[in-house]
Amino acid sequence: MFPVLVVFSSAERLYPKYYVCARIWAKCILFGMGFYPEINRMQQLDPKKNYMLVANHTSMIDIMMMLVIIKQPFIFVGKKELARIPIFGFFYRKTNITVDRNCAKSKQDVVPEARRRLDMGESICIFPEGGVPSDRSLVLDSFKDGAFRLAIAHHIPIVPITFYDNKKRFSYKFVSGGPGKLRVKIHEFISTERMQSGDRKDLKNRTRQTILKELSEDLERKNPQI
Numbered sequence: 001m002f003p004v005l006v007v008f009s010s011a012e013r014l015y016p017k018y019y020v021c022a023r024i025w026a027k028c029i030l031f032g033m034g035f036y037p038e039i040n041r042m043q044q045l046d047p048k049k050n051y052m053l054v055a056n057h058t059s060m061i062d063i064m065m066m067l068v069i070i071k072q073p074f075i076f077v078g079k080k081e082l083a084r085i086p087i088f089g090f091f092y093r094k095t096n097i098t099v100d101r102n103c104a105k106s107k108q109d110v111v112p113e114a115r116r117r118l119d120m121g122e123s124i125c126i127f128p129e130g131g132v133p134s135d136r137s138l139v140l141d142s143f144k145d146g147a148f149r150l151a152i153a154h155h156i157p158i159v160p161i162t163f164y165d166n167k168k169r170f171s172y173k174f175v176s177g178g179p180g181k182l183r184v185k186i187h188e189f190i191s192t193e194r195m196q197s198g199d200r201k202d203l204k205n206r207t208r209q210t211i212l213k214e215l216s217e218d219l220e221r222k223n224p225q226i
Contacts, residue, residue: 001021001024001025002087004021005018005021005022005025005091008021009091009094009095012120015073015095015120015122016073018095019067019073019074022067022091022095023067023068023071025067026063026064026065026067026068027068029061029064030061030064030065030068030182033061033170033179034178034179034180035061035169035170035179035180035181035182036180036181036182037065037068037069037181037182037183037184038181038182038183038184039069039184039185039186040183040184040185040186041186042185042186042187042188043186043187043188043189045070045071045072045123045159047071047072049156049157050118050121050122050123050124050154050156051074051123051124051156051157051158051159051189052123052124052125052126052147052148052150052151052156052157052158052159053066053070053074053123053124053125053126053159053161054125054126054127054128054147054158054159054160054161054207054211055125055127055160055161055162055163055211056127056129056140056161056162056163056211056215057127057129057131057132058132058163058166058167058171059132059163059166059167059169059170059171060170060171061166061169061170061182062127062163062166063076065163065166065182065184066125066161069161069184069186070123070125072123073121073122073123074122074123074124074125075095075096075097075117075122075123075124075125076092076096076097076124076125076126077096077097077099077110077114077124077125077126077146077147078092078096078097078098078099078126078127079098079099079100079101079130079131080093080098080099080100080106082098083098097110097113097114097117097124101130107146110146110150111149111150111153114150114154115153115154118154118156123156124147124150124156126146126147126150128143128144128146128147128148128204128207128208129141129142129143129144130144139212139215139216139219140208140211140212140215142208143204143207143208145200145204148200148203148204148207149197149200151192151203152192152195152196152197152199152200152203153197155192155193155195156192157189157190157191157192158189158190158192158203158207159186159187159189159190160186160187160190160207160210160211161184161185161186161187161211162184162185162187162211162214162215163182163183163184164182164183164184164185164214164215164218165180165181165182165183166182169182185214187210187211187214190203190206190207190210
């Protein structure tokens with residue numbers, strides 16, 4: 001798909017077509033590795049609206065899963081280190097918003113760029129943990145403010161998403177995991193319509209609690225003695 005992706009990533013007006021190809025690529029990766037998504041949708045996305053997509057982050061297949069479960073075009077806001085990955089990094093840099101987490105100016109530049117992409121009709125996806133938790137025993141790491149600041153500033157709903165099995169199936173340890181089902185839950189949306197910047201912390205905590213509660217309950221179902 002490389003030649004096709006090069007063409008469709010060459011201009012922003014072609015991004016919807018690029019996104020279709022990216023979804024095909026993601027499905028080929030997942031199904032080719034023996035994974036099959038099982039999606040529980042508590043609410044459907046309106047293709048005419050923008051959203052802030054927020055999910056827990058534990059695996060290298062999280063990006064592919066997001067592309068598979070969300071049909072309407074969105075872009076990622078993520079760390080610039082991903083742009084160094086051969087081939088993948090080329091397209092990631094051209095089509096998404098990259099951030100240098102050690103540079104204040106880079107973080108500030110995200111806001112106007114995100115606004116511009118939202119105006120183009122695209123939603124945004126951010127993994128608010130900022131990366132895979134360094135403590136692998138954590139069910140869910142603390143959330144950073146960026147996604148919630150942007151959602152409030154643009155009055156777009158938060159879409160909490162829980163990935164249950166991605167870490168077990170394909171973690172950052174190359175010898176772990178195996179083929180099987182990848183369960184995901186798209187929770188009911190959280191409105192930011194009447195929120196102000198001062199509500200950011202409450203919004204962040206509410207979103208994190210939604211995902212944490214789901215992960216904790218799933219863990220209890222598997223290990224009732226806990």
